[in-house]
Amino acid sequence: MSASQSTSSSDPASNPKVSPDDATYYTWSSFFSILTGNASTREREAYFRVKDTINAEADCKRCVRDTKWLFANSPIIRFMKHNIDLLGPSDGSASITPERVICQKCDAKQSGGFDPEYGILICANQMRNWGHTEDTIAHEMVHAYDHLRFKMDAVHNLRHAACTEIRASTLSGECRWGREFFTRGQWGVTQQMQECVRRRAALSVAARPGCRDAAHANQVVNEVWDSCFNDTRPFDEIYK
Structure with missing residues (x-):
């Protein structure tokens, strides 16, 4: 059976009649299909869904x-x-x-x-x-700290959500240069950490119920940027 034939069947993760061996074969066949660039978006998502279930x-x-x-x-x-x-x-x-x-x-x-x-x-x-x-x-943990220290309502207040996301991405180290360069393929040099923080904060705000669209999310992030990016509490400075 070819990779394209095997990936056209129903998703084994949601099919109780499919044995674990079949699921494993589906995973491997889809894996090679992904490697060769022949997998569709649906097939890629199904592969990772099955992989996550198995593991x-x-x-x-x-x-x-x-x-x-x-x-x-x-x-x-x-x-x-x-x-x-x-x-x-x-x-x-x-x-x-x-x-x-x-x-x-x-x-x-x-x-x-x-x-x-x-x-x-x-x-x-x-x-x-x-x-x-x-x-x-x-x-x-930065979110947990902000919840206690500043009494933030990050669910309903978009400015609160933007601020705690800015602080969390800045202080956790997830936007440091090495992480962006080697893991996410962001190869810029100037202001790279700041751009990462802005991007991640805007994506989080955009997912909140009160946010209209991506432009609205970026506007909210910009409104609180200076005060929140420069607030490194409880650290004296950005840790890493």
């Missing part, structure tokens, strides 16, 4: 292991945890611990999220390595 348990175990290691050894994670603990109630209910970092497979194209009640979500199937996990946890 979900292993991805989550790796995420949990990396999370525990980072809370014990990562300077930025330890620093953020300490400062979040200083802001939270004495009973520790707002503290971000490894137990409040939930690793799971996500269907959406996202790395993670923060909820004041439940803690931090890490999309295990999106994590490339422990460094990516560190950046993602640090990003969400």
Whole structure:
């Protein structure tokens, strides 16, 4: 059976009659189709959906292991945890611990999220390595800090959403030059970090219910840019 024939069948991830071996063959045949540039957008999405389903348990175990290691050894994670603990109630209910970092497979194209009640979500199937996990946890911990320190409403207030996204992308290290250059293929030199922060903040704001379109998202980001980009609390300066 050719790659094109195999990828035209129904998605095995959603078909209970397809065996794990069939799903694996589908994954490999789609993989080679992608390599040769013959896969459609639908086929590419189906390949990664099946791959994530097959690897979900292993991805989550790796995420949990990396999370525990980072809370014990990562300077930025330890620093953020300490400062979040200083802001939270004495009973520790707002503290971000490894137990409040939930690793799971996500269907959406996202790395993670923060909820004041439940803690931090890490999309295990999106994590490339422990460094990516560190950046993602640090990003969400900035949101946790901002929620406690500034009482932000990042769901309904677009200016609040833009500000915390600017700060999270700036302070977590996810927009540093090396990450942009080697991982995302952004090869500019001048103002590269700032452009990354702007891009990621605008994308996040654009996904909020109150945002009209991309132009509106960019306008909101520009309105709060100077004050939020230059606010490095709880750091004295941009950490990395």
